[in-house]
Amino acid sequence: MKYVDEYRDVNKVKKLADMINSQVRRPVYKIMEVCGTHTASIHKFGLKSLLSKKIELISGPGCPVCVTSDGYLKNSLKLAKNRNIIVATYPDMLRVPVEGGSLEAARSEGADVRGVNSALEALDLAVRSAKREVVFLGVGFETTAPGTAIALEAAKKDKIRNFSVYSAHKTIPEALIALGRDKGLALDGFLLPGHVSAIIGMEGYRSVAKKVGLASVIAGFEPVDILLAILKIVKAANVGATILENEYTRIVTKSGNKQAQRLLKKVFIQTDSIWRGLGVISGTGLSIRGAFGGFDANKKFELPKEKVDKALAGGCLCAEVLKGRITPQQCPLFAKRCTPLSPKGPCMVSREGTCRAYFEFR
Ligand code: SF4
Ligand code: SF4
Known part of the structure; x- marks a missing residue:
């Protein structure tokens, strides 16, 4: 199928993974995928297993x-x-x-x-x-x-x-600025969401590039898309460059x-x-x-003003998962009391949810 097969080509995927691994020069690279569908693709296609352990792919707040x-x-x-x-x-x-x-x-x-x-x-x-x-x-x-x-x-x-x-x-863009400035996360770059970018265009992220100065690359949802974007981010991080690039040109335009x-x-x-x-x-x-x-x-209906959430009842750690501070497996409820059939928090409900993606492809 056009636009699918060539982006799932096993040889291309392996070659790209090798290229990324050969670029690794630092103890760690922290790259946040902002979109829940990226998280699902990374797990579905086993991309983490192809990459150096020094490349940390951190799931962000991309599930609405x-x-x-x-x-x-x-x-x-x-x-x-x-x-x-x-x-x-x-x-x-x-x-x-x-x-x-x-x-x-x-x-x-x-x-x-x-x-x-x-x-x-x-x-x-x-x-x-x-x-x-x-x-x-x-x-x-x-x-x-x-x-x-x-x-x-x-x-x-x-x-x-x-x-x-x-x-x-x-x-999305202002949220990325907040995450990019989070010293605890110390990110090297963002894998930017494909669908959001189709609306706001590459220029929609100009403020992110200006204010946090990381490597940000718009990526599609197939393995080759994601790996190409990671390669660009790793190369930019090696030289401390701020980049804003669009790898998903078949869908996303500049404006x-x-x-x-x-x-x-x-x-x-x-x-x-x-x-x-x-x-x-x-x-x-x-x-x-x-x-x-x-x-x-x-x-x-004169609804009451929303307040900032306290910790979720029942021990759900979604808030920490969404900030990229823990992975779902670090939540004691993951795959035990919390499953897609019996979710204890929002991150296990939607297919774009990080806990759900980790559960489906564990
Ligand atoms: S709407 Fe699309 S781009 Fe946004 S988080 Fe969901 S899958 Fe990702
Ligand atoms: S959704 Fe479930 S697995 Fe995820 S943090 Fe909440 S309780 Fe833990």
């Missing part, structure tokens, strides 16, 4: 479900318990455990919670359920936020007043998707946002602008 704060989840449960409200959200959100249950548990107790694949599907549900309120839980990065913006524009234009969005959308960027600016305003594990990161939240205020569930 995982980084959504407990406060947001508690407010979502509160919405679900209101019998006049239908809560619509991506299926992964249903199983995330939070103090007081989960959306799935609320559903089994009679709450009307629906799994949808897009904000437009939730809007359609609102059109078909005129006597009820439909609240879409908008989670995700620059990849899913444009879809939410399209639904909000359509709701405003068609005056669908029983539709609203509770936005937990977040943007990204301008139409989606315009739409995001029109509908959302950048505010501070709480990330599980990382706390408040200024300018990373996408809140709904006043012009769309009638469709903002936060205002419509």
